[in-house]
Amino acid sequence: LVVVWVIVFYFLFDVGTSFYKDxxxxxxxxxxxxxxxxxxxxxxxxxxxxxxxxxxxxxxxxAVNEHVGNYHDSFAILITAIVGAAMVLSLIGWFLVKEKHSVQEEEAEPVKFKDFFLLFKENKPMVVYYLKGIFSGFIWSLIFATPAYYIKWGFCTDLTTGVTNMEQYGVLNGISSMMMLIPLLVGAVIGRPLLKLFKNNPIKMTCFLLVVQSVGGVVLFITQMAGLLANVPALFFVTLFIMAVGVGTDFVPQSMVEMEIMDYNIYKTGKDRSALTMVVGGFIVKAQAALSAAIIGAVLMSIGYNVDPVTSEYMGELSQIPTMLNWFIVIMGLVPAILGALSALILRTYPIKDDERRKIRECLDHRNAG
Structure with a gap:
């Protein structure tokens, strides 16, 4: 019954988050x-x-358990308080929002299953952008797939004895973990000013950020092959940080393009099928999340990464570790660089240019459907 309870409500939660697209x-x-x-x-x-x-x-x-005395109940109390606060804030926000540009169709038609497939015929910007996403969506997962492994065996382990300096490993791995959060925050802060520099052209900005990610990946790969990276931890972390900021900053132009794709569909067909356009992107994200872990695990197995599950000691020959480090950088450096370059090339075929962008906005302003 506990398993059924967990599955049912996790399923409801996942359905809710899938439908929610701000x-x-x-x-x-x-x-x-x-x-x-x-x-x-x-x-x-x-x-x-x-x-x-x-x-x-x-x-x-x-702290809560010091007053309750039962971790099961303390956990339930704390989670209920957090979710309850989130619900109250969400409801307040819900009532404050004013939708000024919801499309009013003259003859509203119900959304049909075939409309999903018509999108691929009628909305070329959507097709191009989400085709790009099939490649670029894996970059973040790959960048942070193997840093912990590289840090442990490249910076913190004596390759003559196999002994790992766990104190140093803890510090460096902590830095790596923070780099999964801080670049996202930095990217959100600098995203809008950077978009202004690109004159509110989100496609040009995304292409620039993809180039930044690709260059960072190439730097990691070249310095590793030259034997420099393992001796200069600062170069490793700085390059990784720049790549992560590139991914994090793309959130702003990505959101702008997603809304532009919705606008384009209204502009071309007169119908608002915005939710359907988001379904495509949502499916790609879900599929990539499911595939990423499996792909990374398969790659680690293929390069011979094998550690003791209890002691975390490397089970292979120590002489193989340098080769293994090269493969780690291929995963987190070279492959993201290739994916970034492919994504940028695909995005160059994005059909909406500045002139049409202005026409779309004028059309939507004239509809004044709020």
Whole structure:
């Protein structure tokens, strides 16, 4: 019964999160690209802040348990309080939002199953952008797939004895872990000013960020092959940070393009099929999340990474570790660089240019459907 309980409510939670797409709401609040870029930043920064706060969950749980005396009940109380606060804040926000640009069709037609397939015929910008996403969506997972392994065996292990300096490993791995959070926060902060430099052209900005990620991956690969990277931890972390900021900053132009794809469909067909366009992107993200872990595990097995599950000692020959380190950098450096370059080339075929972008906005402003 406990298993059934968990499965049912995790399923409901996942269905809820799959249906929730804030860009659908932002698109109806304003047609102005500057205002849209402001709207997407607030929730992003708030999410990052909450990520830092919730990292102290265990400490808060212990404090609550000092008064309750039962960890099972303490956990339930704390989770209920957190979810309850989130619900109250969400409801307040729900009632405050004003949708000014929801499309009113003259003869509203119900959404049909065939409409999903018509999108691929009618909305070329969507096809191009999500085709790019099939490649670029794996970059973040691959960048952070093997840093912990590289740090342990490249910086903290004596290759003559196989002994790992666990204290040093803890410090460096902690830095690596923070780099999964801080670049996202930095990217959210600098995303909008950078978008202004690109004159509110999200495609050009995304291409630039993909080039940054690719160059960072190439630097990691070349310095590793030259035998420099393992001797210069600072170069490893700085390059990794720049690549991660490139991915994190892309959140702003990515959101802008997603809303532009919705606008384009209204502009071309007169029908609002915004939710369907988000279904495509959502499916790609879900599929990539499911595949990433399996792909990374398969790659680690293929390169012979084998450690004792109890002692975490390397089970192979120590002489093989340098070769293994090369493969780690291939995974987190060279492959993301190739994926970034492919993504940028695909994005160059994105059909909406500045002139048409202005026409789309004028068309939506004239509809004045709020």
């Amino acid at each position: 860009n659908l709401l932002f698109r109806t609040m304003t047609n102005d690209p500057n205002e849209r870029s402001k709207l997407v930043i607030g929730p992003r920064v708030w999410t990052m802040i909450l990520g830092v706060v919730t990292s102290a969950f265990t400490a808060v749980l212990v």
